[in-house]
Structures are given as structure tokens and as C-alpha cells.
Amino acid sequence: MSFQTISHNIILASKSPRRQNLLKELGFDFEIKTKDIEEIYPSELTRENVAVFLSELKASAFVSALKENDLVITSDTIVCLGDEIIGKPTGRADAIKMLGKLSGNKHEVITAVTLLSKEKQHTFYEETEVYFKTLTTPEIEYYVDNYKPFDKAGSYGIQEWIGYIGIEKIIGSYFNVMGLPVKRVYEELFAF
16 A cells, blocks of 8 residues: 555665665555665765765665666664764674663764666765663663664664653654654655
């Protein structure tokens, strides 16, 4: 079922079930194609430009395979505590350490999205401020052990238990924290 037809064949280049579901909920028909990319970026980039660079890097992997009517959507989400970029955890201990850093603090979630066709490329990003309460060690350990957030930047999913009990407020798009600023994506797809 699609709400409105876009003249392009939309391809979502993401393994993230959250991004897949969010795009589906917008009412677009799309297919999923992914390519493995080593997510390395130049150290001198600003926070926003890291997300933009990685999203465009993912898009570049599709350039040679694009057909006439294809429109590829790539995306990258980063979590920032001050100037520190907090990526995906390497395991349980790292996830617990990351959440300990976020506990009682404000951090920013930046998601960049790239739209790519044979004719053009357009990248944009959204930033959301997230405020965590001070989490107890048992709360952090319970969450990590039961939800295993090892595929998530910052070691958490806002839509999971930790988001229910730990997030005091956000400023910006909730869905951006999940990995796709859906309102902006919707608008940009029609403008593309």
C-alpha cells in the first residue's frame, strides 16, 4: 500500500529494521538493497559533517549500479556528547560505559540522509537534543542485558525500555533519534 506514488523506484540502503519500518509507515513502496561499507571518516570533520560524510559514502557505493529511475536513500546516525562522537558499542562492557556517560547529561543525535539518482544527489541532516536522567547501574545493566543494543549508536534505542524510563525530554524529532527524520524525508522525497 502506498499513500502517494513517486515517479522513482525507491531503494532504501539500510539494514536497520527501524529505518525500514519508518519508511514503510510513510506509505511509500520501496525495496531494500544494502552494501557493506567501512565507516571511516576524516578526523578533522565537524560532528554534522561526520554524519553527512558517512551517509554520502554509503550512497557512493550505489552510483555505478543505478538504473534510470532509481532513487537510493542512505542514512547515518551519530550520537554526540559535547564534541565526542559516541558510536556503536563493541560489546556489553562498552555499552554499559557509553550509557554511563550519557546518564544525567544532554547529548545530540544527528541523522544525515542522502537521496541519490542518476541525475543528482542531495544530502540533509537533522539534529535532536536528548536529555537523560541519572541512570542507576542496575538500570543500565538491565537494559543492556535484556535489549542488547549493540547495533545502535550510543548504545540505546529511544523506543525501548531505556527510553521509557530514562529520557526526561527531547528537543527536535523523536524519529530522528530512531534513525530517520521521517517528516523531513517525506518532504525531501517530493521536492527531489
